[in-house]
Amino acid sequence: MTRIFKFGGASVKNSDAIINLKEIVSLHKEGLTVIVVSAIDKTTNQLEEIWKSYLNDDVDSAIQKTNKCIDFHYDIINNLVLNKDDDFVVQFNSLSNELKSFLSNNKKDNNLSYSKIVSYGELWSTCIISSYLNREGYLNNWVDARKIIKTKLNLIESDVDWEKTNEIVNQTINKKKLYVTQGFISSNSDGLTTTLGREGSDFTASIIGTCLALDEVVIWKDVDGLLNADPKWFDNTKVLKNISYKEAIELSYLGASVIHPNTVKPLQNKKINLRIKSFLVPSNKGSLISESGLDDREIPSLIYKPNQFLLSITTKDYSFVFEEHISEIFSIFYYSGYKVHLMQNSALSFSVCGIISPLKLPLLIKDLQKNYKVKFNEKVDLLTIRHYNSLDIPDFLKSKEILIQQRSRSTIRFVFKDKT
Ligand code: ASP
Numbered sequence: 512m513t514r515i516f517k518f519g520g521a522s523v524k525n526s527d528a529i530i531n532l533k534e535i536v537s538l539h540k541e542g543l544t545v546i547v548v549s550a551i552d553k554t555t556n557q558l559e560e561i562w563k564s565y566l567n568d569d570v571d572s573a574i575q576k577t578n579k580c581i582d583f584h585y586d587i588i589n590n591l592v593l594n595k596d597d598d599f600v601v602q603f604n605s606l607s608n609e610l611k612s613f614l615s616n617n618k619k620d621n622n623l624s625y626s627k628i629v630s631y632g633e634l635w636s637t638c639i640i641s642s643y644l645n646r647e648g649y650l651n652n653w654v655d656a657r658k659i660i661k662t663k664l665n666l667i668e669s670d671v672d673w674e675k676t677n678e679i680v681n682q683t684i685n686k687k688k689l690y691v692t693q694g695f696i697s698s699n700s701d702g703l704t705t706t707l708g709r710e711g712s713d714f715t716a717s718i719i720g721t722c723l724a725l726d727e728v729v730i731w732k733d734v735d736g737l738l739n740a741d742p743k744w745f746d747n748t749k750v751l752k753n754i755s756y757k758e759a760i761e762l763s764y765l766g767a768s769v770i771h772p773n774t775v776k777p778l779q780n781k782k783i784n785l786r787i788k789s790f791l792v793p794s795n796k797g798s799l800i801s802e803s804g805l806d807d808r809e810i811p812s813l814i815y816k817p818n819q820f821l822l823s824i825t826t827k828d829y830s831f832v833f834e835e836h837i838s839e840i841f842s843i844f845y846y847s848g849y850k851v852h853l854m855q856n857s858a859l860s861f862s863v864c865g866i867i868s869p870l871k872l873p874l875l876i877k878d879l880q881k882n883y884k885v886k887f888n889e890k891v892d893l894l895t896i897r898h899y900n901s902l903d904i905p906d907f908l909k910s911k912e913i914l915i916q917q918r919s920r921s922t923i924r925f926v927f928k929d930k931t
Contacts, residue, residue, distance in 0.1 A: 512542040513686055514727040517694060517716035521733045522790040523636055524552040526590035532640065533647055535731065535793050540649070544686050545719055547694045548640050549712040550632025551587065554580060558629040565614050565624060573614045581607050584635050591643050599642040606634050622666040626706040633693030641691035651689040657704055659683050660697035660718060668708035669697060671718060680722035713771040721777040728783060730770065731790040736798030740813040741768065752796065755804025765895045766816045766852060775800065811903040814895040816852060820867055821888040821914060821926055824879060825860040832861045840879065847875040852893055853924055855915055862915060864893055864926045888914065888928065895924045
């Protein structure tokens with residue numbers, strides 16, 4: 512059994528969590544080849560703030576925030592007594608100095624600087640975890656993911672260059688050894704740092720697992736597996752113990768947030784098992800996503816996405832909305848970064864529910880208004896129930912104004928808002 516582990520930010524959020532990671536590794540080291548780690552806790556969010564200060568030409572604030580982030584990491588380093596490890600200290604400090612020098616000296620370029628700056632979260636965390644595991648006797652090599660995960664030219668949410676990545680991963684990784692590497696970060700053919708999109712570390716584990724044709728990818732989470740609903744919104748959630756790749760892809764497409772949407776496809780193509788397990792109770796079985804899907808239809812899943820943006824688009828001259836319009840509308844969505852979660856059309860209008868960055872919203876509306884009449888509702892909610900029966904429809908919907916309802920044999924979806 513060969514496998515790769517992925518630990519997210521919450522699973523390495525402090526020194527105790529990192530000690531817990533070591534316990535997990537010690538109990539499950541059989542066949543373990545690669546450990547992929549995200550940035551510690553909310554470091555990526557903080558690095559995004561640093562990036563914003565940097566873009567606003569506020570280098571002082573960027574450096575101040577960076578120092579705070581470094582201090583936070585140093586608390587963990589001191590607790591793990593890594594401050595006595597000279598090689599580690601040199602590596603960690605040189606990463607930190609590199610970031611500060613980039614912030615002080617580089618000219619501003621949105622995309623290039625975004626990926627470059629946020630990459631330090633994963634570089635720091637893996638430097639700590641690799642050194643700590645080495646000291647504790649779990650000998651491993653630290654690999655810079657930017658050397659092995661190659662992407663096409665775009666710098667953010669980059670497309671993977673599978674051919675190159677496959678070649679380099681197989682040249683670099685010896686399945687009999689242990690490696691620690693970063694999730695989320697990569698580089699393009701110009702050697703520039705790129706990123707795979709927020710929460711992209713699951714995808715990194717899937718890419719490496721696929722290239723090495725391992726038996727299993729294990730994602731360690733703070734929940735007991737893939738749940739049928741987010742416990743933040745619903746009580747009495749259940750673990751989907753055994754579901755198929757197809758069902759997992761449908762769920763992540765519909766918005767279930769436990770796994771990054773791109774993660775499952777490559778694993779399905781190579782029939783590699785994906786396990787979601789709890790780092791809090793590692794002895795629990797968790798969820799297995801594989802070819803067979805015993806639970807696919809057994810348990811209804813509820814996927815709730817608040818704060819959506821609902822657009823209703825009509826032609827100005829009452830002509831039908833047909834393919835040519837839809838293709839134009841979608842190219843506007845694509846360039847403005849509007850992510851579509853649900854669509855519905857009639858002869859004269861096309862309604863879409865999705866999300867967009869508030870910064871890009873004015874441009875989206877302006878571009879659509881050139882050829883269409885546009886109405887919109889902000890802050891609507893989207894609820895999807897997969898494999899529903901009428902009893903699964905939550906009571907709270909009765910007090911809401913339903914703006915769109917869509918029903919198929921397996922899935923029912925509601926776009927709604929509070930009654931006014
Ligand atoms: N650190 C990155 C993020 O917070 C990637 C990840 O955690 O998967 O989005």
